[in-house]
Amino acid sequence: MRIYEKLSAHSQEIRATHLRKLFDEDLDRFKKFHAEFDGFLLDYSKNNITTKTMDLLYELANESHLKEAINNMFSGQKINTTENRAVLHIALRNRDNHPIYVDGQDVMPEINRVLNQMKTFSDAVRNGTWVGATGKKITDVVNIGIGGSDLGPAMASEALTYYRTDNIRFHFVSNVDGTDITEHLKQCQPETTLFIISSKTFTTQETITNALTARQWLVQALGQNAVEKHFVAVSTNTKAVAEFGINPGNMFVFWDFVGGRYSMWSAIGLSLMIGIGYDNFIQMLEGAFAMDNHFRTAPFNQNLPVIMGLLGIWYTTYLGAESYAVLPYDQYLSKLPLYLQQLDMESNGKSVKKNGKNVDYKTGPILFGAAGTNGQHSFYQLIHQGTHIIPADFIAPIYSLNETGQQHDILLANFIAQPEALMKGKTPDELRQEGVTEDLIPFKTFDGNRPSNTLLIEKITPWTLGALIALYEHKVFVQGVIWNVNSFDQFGVELGKQLAKNILPELFDKNKKLKHDSSTNALIEKIRIKRHG
Numbered sequence: 001m002r003i004y005e006k007l008s009a010h011s012q013e014i015r016a017t018h019l020r021k022l023f024d025e026d027l028d029r030f031k032k033f034h035a036e037f038d039g040f041l042l043d044y045s046k047n048n049i050t051t052k053t054m055d056l057l058y059e060l061a062n063e064s065h066l067k068e069a070i071n072n073m074f075s076g077q078k079i080n081t082t083e084n085r086a087v088l089h090i091a092l093r094n095r096d097n098h099p100i101y102v103d104g105q106d107v108m109p110e111i112n113r114v115l116n117q118m119k120t121f122s123d124a125v126r127n128g129t130w131v132g133a134t135g136k137k138i139t140d141v142v143n144i145g146i147g148g149s150d151l152g153p154a155m156a157s158e159a160l161t162y163y164r165t166d167n168i169r170f171h172f173v174s175n176v177d178g179t180d181i182t183e184h185l186k187q188c189q190p191e192t193t194l195f196i197i198s199s200k201t202f203t204t205q206e207t208i209t210n211a212l213t214a215r216q217w218l219v220q221a222l223g224q225n226a227v228e229k230h231f232v233a234v235s236t237n238t239k240a241v242a243e244f245g246i247n248p249g250n251m252f253v254f255w256d257f258v259g260g261r262y263s264m265w266s267a268i269g270l271s272l273m274i275g276i277g278y279d280n281f282i283q284m285l286e287g288a289f290a291m292d293n294h295f296r297t298a299p300f301n302q303n304l305p306v307i308m309g310l311l312g313i314w315y316t317t318y319l320g321a322e323s324y325a326v327l328p329y330d331q332y333l334s335k336l337p338l339y340l341q342q343l344d345m346e347s348n349g350k351s352v353k354k355n356g357k358n359v360d361y362k363t364g365p366i367l368f369g370a371a372g373t374n375g376q377h378s379f380y381q382l383i384h385q386g387t388h389i390i391p392a393d394f395i396a397p398i399y400s401l402n403e404t405g406q407q408h409d410i411l412l413a414n415f416i417a418q419p420e421a422l423m424k425g426k427t428p429d430e431l432r433q434e435g436v437t438e439d440l441i442p443f444k445t446f447d448g449n450r451p452s453n454t455l456l457i458e459k460i461t462p463w464t465l466g467a468l469i470a471l472y473e474h475k476v477f478v479q480g481v482i483w484n485v486n487s488f489d490q491f492g493v494e495l496g497k498q499l500a501k502n503i504l505p506e507l508f509d510k511n512k513k514l515k516h517d518s519s520t521n522a523l524i525e526k527i528r529i530k531r532h533g
């Protein structure tokens, strides 16, 4: 029997087995199903698995040549086959600086050069030696970028607020909705504001439009010559940066082997480095590097990204789960679900295999989440009693950075109680013992048997954040390898960039003949009459 058939057959046995029973029958279940890495504890015992399940999943990983795929990524092979690119976000945090070659060239000297350039610049902004056109220190840094050029620094900047300088405020403008930039500019003064225009291609409509608005705002107040002191760019496109009017000396480059959603470790993290300082930024890279080494070398049955990746495959492909929740019990991680939504859904939201044929199985799940306990007061209802299986990752630090009153113990009590309740449920008998009347028993019954991972970390630090994000990056990688999809292209996103460009001129020109379907035509017509007569 092939491994897929073995897993399918086994999934029938597991569907018929309640997690509560598995715990009752095996008092050592936690011992068998947990893994540790440098202060991280992954408890995966509350999943619908047995030892046989995990053995079969490891067999699946081996048959999918996972080990070889990991080595290919780390050694700079062009594993992004549709774009013929290497995938080397891992080189950005290659802290022992061993050479990594792409087309026969070691990428490390260039990576280190930009890192030093970032250090010099961020130090100068932080200590006030970099001043605006009128000689004043920078008080506001505005990152203008979208998608991968926004979500990483925005998430990490929020996550590491505790480590950020108090002297500078940080803003992230992404949406092309004018409200976004307008509301941020209201909080800034031209003389003391620094704009970081972050765009890998430097052609993204949203970013360039917002950057033009920012430039106009600045030039109106301080004149054209001020641009040099108030605008820097992060991009792979030197020509377009120069055309925009940003001094190439104020440009921080990265490379096509860094995918947008994997770019927070590169100069895309410049705003973050200004916030937390060079040393903390390096700590974040160190944490990611430690996770990279763990991923590359730990046996699969102790390897956190491999275990989490395989469990996701198990639910999506074999147990019919459509979605997946990430539930961080730490306010600083409130943007993590948003960040992971892009990482996971843009990477594995694919239905074509690497050989160009359609898949005949389910791939990447729908990811959502919110910081605990807020989610408990909204969508958890559906996780507990709805008709979907929603595997969830519960994440929390043992120590809070803000140990005020009883809050953190209460937070942790919730963090522990939820997975337990999801696993166990509540039976009609238990309800009767509590005195619940018969008419309410169906409504108050919880089936339980709902799976979750619990990920416990010591504390939110730059190091642990780096390791945590790298863990999820590699989890997504494992799944891409097994589903046999290219996790590193994003033609769906690029389609979006094209479509709007075609419609834009039609919104202005009432004589332009519309050739869309009747719905699209009617909408364009309505809007153009209202807005442009």
Ligand code: G6Q
Residues within 6 Å of the ligand: 146, 147, 148, 149, 198, 199, 200, 201, 202, 203, 204, 207, 259, 260, 261, 262, 346, 490, 493
């Ligand atoms: C990321 C995606 C996408 C990208 C944005 C911004 O992996 O490709 O989110 O980051 O579309 O692109 P630019 O950085 O080129 O502006």
